[in-house]
Amino acid sequence: TETHLWIRELSRIDRDVSTATHFRWSDDGTVLGQTTDDGTEPEVVALPAVYCRRCGRSGWGVQLASTGNNLSENNDSIRRTHAAHDGRFRALLSAPREGASAVDTGEATASLRWFDTVN
Numbered sequence: 001t002e003t004h005l006w007i008r009e010l011s012r013i014d015r016d017v018s019t020a021t022h023f024r025w026s027d028d029g030t031v032l033g034q035t036t037d038d039g040t041e042p043e044v045v046a047l048p049a050v051y052c053r054r055c056g057r058s059g060w061g062v063q064l065a066s067t068g069n070n071l072s073e074n075n076d077s078i079r080r081t082h083a084a085h086d087g088r089f090r091a092l093l094s095a096p097r098e099g100a101s102a103v104d105t106g107e108a109t110a111s112l113r114w115f116d117t118v119n
Contacts, residue, residue, distance in 0.1 A: 014046035014075065015060055021094070023049055026075055048078050050091045059093035060115075 012026040024046060048061040063072040063081045072078065082089045098112050 012079075013049045015049040015058060017045045017047055017060065019096070021058065045073060046075075047073070048075055048082075050093070052091075052093055055093070057093045057095065059091060062090050062092055064088040064090060 008025075013023055014026045016022040016024070026046075026048070049058060050061045051058050061078055061082060063074075063078045063086075064070070065072050078089070092115050095112060098109055099114075102109055102112055
């Protein structure tokens with residue numbers, strides 16, 4: 001018998017922009033086989049995945065658009081910006097506990113900002 005072990009480098013991993021944690025390879029293409037209630041396939045946006053070694057949370061790497069506070073959705077551009085240490089790269093970490101606490105207490109956390117995963 002012969003055994004083969006395939007190992008793939010952990011790079012170019014994307015995380016779906018949703019409240020559920022779902023990762024995929026950036027070169028996987030579009031997600032197939034998932035349908036919404038009306039029978040159409042949902043458009044799933046995925047951004048480069050980031051991981052914080054200090055707190056253990058994951059999130060998304062984003063790039064601010066050329067002007068204003070809008071975000072760019074071009075993954076190649078986001079990765080290029082990060083590699084070039086451009087000041088427009090931002091790491092967004094998922095913080096559901098802090099978000100729930102802010103909603104329950106009505107008190108804003110200084111470092112907490114909302115990222116709308118739907119729109």
